[in-house]
Structures are given as C-alpha cells and as structure tokens.
Amino acid sequence: GAVVSQHPSRVICKSGTSVKIECRSLDFQATTMFWYRQFPKQSLMLMATSNEGSKATYEQGVEKDKFLINHASLTLSTLTVTSAHPEDSSFYICSAIRRDTRYNEQFFGPGTRLTVL
Amino acid sequence: GQNIDQPTEMTATEGAIVQINCTYQTSGFNGLFWYQQHAGEAPTFLSYNVLDGLEEKGRFSSFLSRSKGYSYLLLKELQMKDSASYLCAVRGSGGYQKVTFGTGTKLQVIP
Numbered sequence: 001g002a003v004v005s006q007h008p009s010r011v012i013c014k015s016g017t018s019v020k021i022e023c024r025s026l027d028f029q030a031t032t033m034f035w036y037r038q039f040p041k042q043s044l045m046l047m048a049t050s051n052e053g054s055k056a057t058y059e060q061g062v063e064k065d066k067f068l069i070n071h072a073s074l075t076l077s078t079l080t081v082t083s084a085h086p087e088d089s090s091f092y093i094c095s096a097i098r099r100d101t102r103y104n105e106q107f108f109g110p111g112t113r114l115t116v117l
Numbered sequence: 118g119q120n121i122d123q124p125t126e127m128t129a130t131e132g133a134i135v136q137i138n139c140t141y142q143t144s145g146f147n148g149l150f151w152y153q154q155h156a157g158e159a160p161t162f163l164s165y166n167v168l169d170g171l172e173e174k175g176r177f178s179s180f181l182s183r184s185k186g187y188s189y190l191l192l193k194e195l196q197m198k199d200s201a202s203y204l205c206a207v208r209g210s211g212g213y214q215k216v217t218f219g220t221g222t223k224l225q226v227i228p
Contacts, residue, residue: 043204043221093159106216108159
C-alpha cells in the first residue's frame, strides 16, 4: 500500500532555532501534499497546501514567513519552522494525495512531534 | 468557508453499536471522509462518501445526506481497540481538493 514517511518523528529544540521536517511519498508521486498541525485534544488544522514546482498556499492565519514550505520534487515536501517558540510545540502531520486511487485518497505520514523549550 | 461539527466525546459498551454524527456547512463539496486516530498517531482512512446513501465496510458503515449536510459513522460489534478519536473530514471542490477536518469525536469503549 501507499506509504508516506516523515522525518524526524520527534524533535526537541531551543527557542529561536529553526527546524526542518521532511515528508516523503515512498511508492507514488504526489503533486499535492498538505501540512497539518494538531494541538493536544484538538483536531487537525490545515496549515498549507504544498504544490510541486510552485509556491505553497497557506491557510488564513498561518504565517508563510514562519512556516516555510518547499515541494522540490514529486516525492518530497519540507516544512521549516523558523525561529521556533514554545507556542509552536505541536504535532505536525503531512499528507499526500494519490491520484490513481479510487477516491484520490489522502495518505498521512506518521507525524512529527515538535517540542520547543 | 468550512464548518464541521461532531460530538466531542462518546462512551459505548463492548459488543454494542455506536453512531457518530457529523454535520457540515461548506462552500464546496467533493466528498466526506471518516478517519480513525489513536492518541499520538496519524489518522487512518475508514470510509469515503460522495453520493447520498450508506457505504458498508465490515463493522464500519458510513452514511451521507448532501441535502442535509449530514453524515454518520456506524460502528458495530464494538471492540476495546475501537477506543480512539473519529474524525469527519470534508473535501472541497477546489482544484487542490483541500480536506478540512472536524473537531473529532473521542470514543471510549468500556467492558
């Protein structure tokens, strides 16, 4: 079956540093990937839509200069949290659309837990 | 915009049947998903409805009424491992097929 990986699975960093999270589709090409953020006991909040070869589309209220997204290839999208602060601590999940599935199914990565000290 | 509502929590007994409701108001509609999410893990796909009616898949069934903006997930023969959050998600009609999630329903199955 389709697999989406994320790296790292867990990261702890100091306030002010930048953290890069990778999202890869392992056995299919994904022209569109999504980045979500999930705070404890809350649902997934869409942050941005990542499109291969073009600029990401950010949701209202998400700072594009703080959350840099690069979709450099058909199998890789990266999210960089710049100058991270404790309030950025969250569970970040990516997903990728596989367009050759019956429902254009969205497959999720395992998530990255970010803790900013 | 999108507005998706689900009950926050539900409790049901092992072996029983539980129905989790979802209502939505969206600017565009191109299908509704149900996902299961265990704590600390990513969501896993359960079902997809784009036409009105019931889709059955083993112990899980999902129903959609587009005119009412309403869906439900039905879980039969509940097992302890079914304790998880269940997320209703609506896909928009835009080109990128953006999926927006509801608040999620935390289901606790008790013996």
